[in-house]
Amino acid sequence: MSNAxxxxxxxxxxxxxxxxxxxxxxxxxxxxxxxxxxxxDLEKMVDTNDEWITERTGIKTRHIAEPGAANSDLCLEAARxxxxxxxxxxxxxxxxxxxxLTPDMPFPATACFLQAKIGATRAYGMDLSAACSGFVYSLxxxxxxxxxxRGKKALVVGAEILSSVVDYTDRxxxxxxxxxxxxxxxxxxxxxxxxxxCHLHSxxxxxxxxxCPGGGTLHPYSPEMVEQRLRFIRMAGNETFKHAVLRMxxxxxxxxxxxxxxxxxxxxxxPHQANLRIIQVVGKRLGIPEERVFVDLEKYGNTSAxxxxxxxxxxxxxxxxxxxxxxxxxxxGGGLTWASALMRM
Ligand code: COA
Numbered sequence: 463m464s465n466a467x468x469x470x471x472x473x474x475x476x477x478x479x480x481x482x483x484x485x486x487x488x489x490x491x492x493x494x495x496x497x498x499x500x501x502x503d504l505e506k507m508v509d510t511n512d513e514w515i516t517e518r519t520g521i522k523t524r525h526i527a528e529p530g531a532a533n534s535d536l537c538l539e540a541a542r543x544x545x546x547x548x549x550x551x552x553x554x555x556x557x558x559x560x561x562x563l564t565p566d567m568p569f570p571a572t573a574c575f576l577q578a579k580i581g582a583t584r585a586y587g588m589d590l591s592a593a594c595s596g597f598v599y600s601l602x603x604x605x606x607x608x609x610x611x612r613g614k615k616a617l618v619v620g621a622e623i624l625s626s627v628v629d630y631t632d633r634x635x636x637x638x639x640x641x642x643x644x645x646x647x648x649x650x651x652x653x654x655x656x657x658x659x660c661h662l663h664s665x666x667x668x669x670x671x672x673x674c675p676g677g678g679t680l681h682p683y684s685p686e687m688v689e690q691r692l693r694f695i696r697m698a699g700n701e702t703f704k705h706a707v708l709r710m711x712x713x714x715x716x717x718x719x720x721x722x723x724x725x726x727x728x729x730x731x732x733p734h735q736a737n738l739r740i741i742q743v744v745g746k747r748l749g750i751p752e753e754r755v756f757v758d759l760e761k762y763g764n765t766s767a768x769x770x771x772x773x774x775x776x777x778x779x780x781x782x783x784x785x786x787x788x789x790x791x792x793x794x795g796g797g798l799t800w801a802s803a804l805m806r807m
Contacts, residue, residue: 485608485616486656487805489548489647492775493539494525494762499640508633515637520738524640524763527623532566534575536643537621540771541580545617548647552580556613558587559604561596561620561767563674563796564627565589572621582617592664593672594734594795596620596767597644598803602660604648605803614650619643620767627674629694638736639695640763644771655786655806661716664799668705672697672796706740709800710792711747717790717804725750728804729787730777734794735759735769744792756782766795783807 500523501512515521527536537560545552560573573587592599597620604616621643630636648657675681676692687693710733718724725731725748733741735758745755756777765772770791783789785807792802 483609483611484651484656485605485648486651487646487807488649489544489546489550490771490775490778491540491543491545491547491645492643492772493536493543494640494642494772495527495531495536497526497528498523499526501637504637507630508636510633510637518737518739519638520757520760521637521763522760525642526625527641531623532575533560533562533564533621533623534566534572534579536623536641537572537576537619537645538579540621540643540645540775541576541617541619543775544645544647545580548649550615550647550649552582553584555582555585555615555617557604557607557616558582558585559590559600559616559618560587561590561592561600561618562622563591563593563596563766564623576619585617592767592795592799592801593797594736594764594766594769595662595793595797595799595801596795597770598660598791598793598801599662599799601646601648601657601803602662602801605657605660608648608650616648617645618648618771619645620769620771622766622768624695624766627693627695629691632694634699635695635697638764640765642762642765642768642772644768644773644775646771646774658804658806659717659720660801660803661713661720662799662801663709663713664797666797668798669796670698671702671705671798703737703740705798706736706794707743707747709798710734710740710744710794713800713802714744714748714790714792717802721804723788723804727788728754728790730754730756730783730789732756732770732773732777732789732791734792735762735773736764736794
């Protein structure tokens with residue numbers, strides 16, 4: 463079960479060169495809540511220790527949203543910075559997409575709350591559910607909509623309050639996840655730069671590797687559902703690890719091949735920030751030196767759909783890429799889903 467957007471697989475969008483229009487990312491923003499959960503804090507909550515967490519994951523701290531905070535509040539903070547960076551007024555936006563697995567409510571879409579909060583009065587908004595691949599999927603949809611002439615300016619956000627679905631009595635998962643938001647502004651631009659291609663895949667047969675059973679139609683909210691802890695993330699860590707490595711390498715190579723470039727042409731590789739060991743193995747298999755692989759998970763943990771846009775905004779702030787550089791992003795998550803995007807900045 464596989465698909466691609468603007469790629470070579472069935473259902474692919476136009477090839478580069480077919481259309482005069484592309485989407486260029488003109489602004490980045492990120493926001494993490496101020497409250498920090500350290501490995502030392504987790505030692506007091508579950509049977510774990512800093513050494514184990516650091517060795518197995520690379521994570522030192524994660525940021526946790528205040529009680530009562532909505533996902534769209536985090537989106538708003540990141541979006542304001544991205545719009546400012548792009549010099550775009552919210553009223554100019556045509557499209558608002560939020561990639562998330564922790565929306566404000568089942569409906570309306572978090573994107574609609576964000577639209578109202580930021581004053582994107584003429585935009586249309588929607589959420590996209592692809593777990594940790596949510597941002598790259600959303601980027602791909604916004605890029606395709608701009609290429610298709612369904613708008614000229616898009617705000618794409620990946621945002622999560624994962625602390626709302628993390629079981630803080632389960633040491634195998636609670637050490638991993640954090641809250642945050644990252645945003646990008648996409649603007650119609652001439653052919654030649656911007657988002658070069660996006661590649662999306664999923665395999666629903668493997669849904670049981672990482673999922674959250676409760677809160678949907680199968681297990682609606684009920685006292686039993688809460689008692690059985692169905693509202694929390696469940697994960698088969700080891701199996702997920704193996705698939706993550708395999709698929710992230712595969713879909714990275716797909717983006718390179720599609721664009722006739724090699725990993726040596728990529729200035730910065732930004733993988734989903736789930737586990738340092740996954741990132742290191744993927745980097746090694748792709749043959750990219752460590753200094754061109756971006757890592758910030760020691761500070762934020764795995765923020766799911768927010769991980770890549772937070773990393774991109776941080777990389778930009780650190781001057782890790784400049785105009786004209788090729789940046790490759792690759793995501794992997796529940797679904798299973800995986801995706802890559804190659805961008806000329
Ligand atoms: N502290 C201490 N020990 C822990 C622990 C913790 N927080 N969590 C698990 N353990 C224990 C296990 O109980 C197990 O003990 P046992 O050998 O006595 O049974 C041992 O550590 C090894 O567990 P295992 O699950 O094999 O560890 P691992 O090396 O696979 O690391 C993960 C676990 C979750 C860190 C790792 O599998 C991972 O990151 N997987 C991918 C997760 C991911 O990418 N998810 C998101 C996709 S978007």
